Amino acid sequence: MTLTTTVRDTSPTPAGSTPVLSVRDLRVSFPSEAGPVEAVRGVSFDLLPGRTLGIVGESGSGKSATAMGIMGLLPPTADLHGQVVLGGQDLVGLDDRALSRVRGKSIGMVFQDPLSALTPIFSVGRLLADALRVHQDLSKKAAWERAVELLDLVGIPDPRNRASAFPHEFSGGMRQRVVIALAIANRPAVLVADEPTTALDVTVQAQILDVLRLAQRETGAGLVLITHDLGVVAGHADDVAVMYAGRFVEKTDVHSLFRRPTMPYTARLLAAVPTVDGGVRRPLVPIGGEPPVPSDLPAGCPFASRCAVALDACRSDEPELREVTGHGHVACLRAAEIADGTLDPRGDLAPGEGTAGPGRSSGGEVVLRVEDLVKTFPVTKGAFIKRRVGTLHAVNGVSFELRAGETLGLVGESGSGKTTTLMEILRLRQPEGGRIEIAGQEIGAAGGKGVAAGGGASPARGERRTLRHDVQIVMQDPLGALDPRLPVYQLLAEPLQALGEGREAIRSRIHELLTLVGLDPAMGDRFPAALSGGQRQRIGIARALATDPKLLALDEPLSALDVSVQAGVINLLGRLKDELGLAYLMVAHDLAVVRYICDRIAVMYLGHIVEIGDTETLFSDPKHPYTRALLSAIPLPDPERERTRERIVLQGEQPSATNLPSGCVFVDRCPLYRLADADVQERCRTERPASRPAPGQDGHAYACHAV
Secondary structure, eight states: OOEEEOOOOOOOOOTTOOOSEEEEEEEEEEOOTTSOEEEEEEEEEEEOTTOEEEEEOOTTSSHHHHHHHHHTOOOTTOEEEEEEEETTEEOTTOOHHHHHHHBTTTEEEEOSSGGGGSOTTSOHHHHHHHHHHHHSOOOHHHHHHHHHHHHHHTTOSSHHHHTTSOGGGSOHHHHHHHHHHHHHTTOOSEEEEESTTTTSOHHHHHHHHHHHHHHHHHHTOEEEEEOSOHHHHHHHOSEEEEEETTEEEEEEEHHHHHHOOOSHHHHHHHHTSOOEETTEEOOOOOOOSOOOOTTSOOSSOTTGGGOTTOOGGGGTSOOOOEEETTTEEEOOTTHHHHHTTSSOTTTTOOOTTOOOSOOOOTTSOEEEEEEEEEEEEEEEEOSSSOEEEEEEEEEEEEEEEEETTOEEEEEOSTTSSHHHHHHHHHHTSOOSEEEEEETTEEGGGGTTSSOOTTSOSSOOHHHHHHHHHHEEEEOSOHHHHSOTTSOHHHHHHHHHHHTTOOHHHHHHHHHHHHHHTTOOGGGGGOOGGGSOHHHHHHHHHHHHHTTOOSEEEEESTTTTSOHHHHHHHHHHHHHHHHHHOOEEEEEOSOHHHHHHHOSEEEEEETTEEEEEEEHHHHHHSOOSHHHHHHHHTSOOSOHHHHHHSEEEOOOSOOOOTTSOOSSOTTGGGOHHHHHSOHHHHHHHHHSOOOOEEOTTOTTOEEOOSOO
16 A cells, blocks of 8 residues: 555547547436436536546435436336437437447446445456457457456456456455446446445445546546536546536636636535544535426526525526536526626525534543443354354453544544444443443442442333433434324434323424524424435434433444435434534444544444544644545535645555454555564564554554554
8 A cells, every 4th residue: 555646637629529429319218107307407517538427416316317317227116218329320219129238338327325236146257258258259258358357447456356256246346346347348338337336345445446547547438427416527527517407507618717716506515515624514404495406496496495595587588508617617697797706596595503623622531432342242153053163353441431512533444433322322231341430430339230229130111211322323324214104293202202201292392492493383293204414313313312321332323324424414413412412422434424523533444443632633633544545535515625745555455353353453465564663563473552642742643553
């Protein structure tokens, strides 16, 4: 692993270049009981060889439907019109047999979920070889050799042996590499990538994007990159198209878009992205309201009801996508005013719910204390008679404190032990090893294995029930955490009924909770399915607050939300922390959000905390090489900085927690280890580094021999 400076060539493609893909007036609709749902309404663009077009927008804007329409992968019930010209051939209207001769050869696709593109009963080498032989006259041996070469190209270690492995034997990042290898196997002229990094850790995301760029360079293909991450767009797209209500509302080059967004929707999207530069937190401005229902679009501009600068004319006529001098194409009646700087497309709206961010109230009482926490799981083998063949060390010696009014973020790659740590705290039972104390009470006594307050050995159920009031959780998927059969009122009443509250007290408290999270109390009659994603997450937060907890555990509370909705929930969490003095323990993989919300951060790797400290100190002066790699992989929504900054790309996969190294757990992937002296390397291999304080930085500690 080396420290590399990423600099992309962003010079424009010569004007005489012929598009590899031309889309004209693409329209996609689906039947429904309420009438036709117009998912895509008149999308047009040209894709030039070697260029990347990024398509962004909220969920339901038509991004994926556009990709599926281009690929000919829509369901039979869909109605597709327009032109998709690839290599001089119009793909619209071709039957599946004709499309199968094009897909995989002239156009390839990288799906969001790699398992959906990989047949589980075939080895990855077989899948690649079959994809090659379908379109090329190759022998089995030649196809297999080419499959091995492709696996090597996309960075699969030991490709010859791994070609015989099956998809389930690969990690998520490795499976996505295989899907990219499948997409480029026949050197297509066009690649379509639909959210290729959504479910991946930030370090793996950086690797996959580098592989995608390499694949594009090897094939010379034009790339259509569909994503909701504006940082990814800033770093990898040449041109950007912003979608809203099934159509492009702004289309220009990436530098112009981020420098001066001219469509109010684009400006509000960018204003909702949490970015922190030098510790300064600018207010997040969520986009109010909800996107229009595709089956019942308004007469004028679909964004008019959410737009801060809309005119009366915007509500009567939908503006066409028109060229704005020096900027590109914009569908807005006020584009000229915005482009010349006389009008702010964001309006004068301030954040509706305050600004999230470190409260700096570190002098509060200790709400949570964890000391030397240990959690292991048995590794068993055998179909009928299970026998233990090993131990998975999920959490190993984790220690930290959390005070009232403070937010601590647990970050790290998947498998680092973040969620296991959270779950051990929420179990409210004596841990396997170590000590957990909540609100001054050690939970061993409240779990049935410790000694009760009176000195007996029976379970202290009363104490555990009291602690349950003090600790609540907000889940990643709000729909999965709310019973779909119950209305909002009953969902919020359940925890209050468990406390023995009376009917009038419950009614009053539910009204208070809904108001507290910024919802209309009239929503109490609705069911979860009738709510938007942001509204459901607010209900989840209200339910967690029902018992007046001291500690909220936030398990990826924002990962399932659009950036515009995410901004509103971030502001809500910040306001609630200030008003109620809550302590938050947050698990998240979006480090930009973590930096915006958290007072302190603990970085975990293979069950160990390798660095912990104040958020801004850790971001400005990271000590541990793993922390440096994590932070350098965060996509920045700024094309200039994103394409010229130094990045550390971690090579290889995180080792298995069933076979931890005897020394430092990061030694196999550490860049400093390779540069260290022989005696330091010996210590790294044989001695587990103890956490030590960073000189002159209170509360900042790290575990590394080489720093």
